[in-house]
Amino acid sequence: MNAYPVAIEEFHNTIMMLRGITGIESGVENLEPVDSVLLRQAPFAHLPHAALYRTGGGLENEVLIQFEVMVDYSLESMLSIEFLAWFVRDFARGGTKIQLRPFALPPDTPFGRQLGTSLKYHLELFMDGVEDSLEPVYDVIRRLDLSLNKAIDLYEIPLK
Secondary structure, eight states, X not given: OOSSOHHHHHHHXXXXXXXXXXXXXXXXXXXXXXXXXXXTSGGGTTSOHHXXXXXXXXXXXXXXXXXXXXXOSSHHHHHHHHHHHHHHHHHHXXXXXXXXXXXXXXXXXXXXEOTTTOOEEEEEEXXXXXXXXXXXXXXXXXXXXXXXHHHHHHTTOXXX
């Protein structure tokens, strides 16, 4: 049994084919109850603050599908991230509410220094109008996966 729905698992597999990508995890977050007060709290640190502050918080029936992409800090990983950054920007230009942004933890903690070890990239898909089912979300993810595979082939992106 898959830990993720098939559409998400297939998208994970496509991203994991890219060189220097060491892991990917994802989740779905209901953004509707998120407001500026909640954004200040530690459990919400992973959310895209600038985007949510611009709208005063989550919209009605809005969900965030967040893919956390881990890299090995190699030149190959930076080339893969650069390719993903272009792909996401191009998809956003087509009208999909999607973005890629870096994410890191604080440099120092009571448990030691983590600067240089916590950088990840959040590929974020915002979907509003999601009421009874996540199927519309899965449809968009299937389109993303299909387009990403086509772009990988078209631009002859080196894979693992």
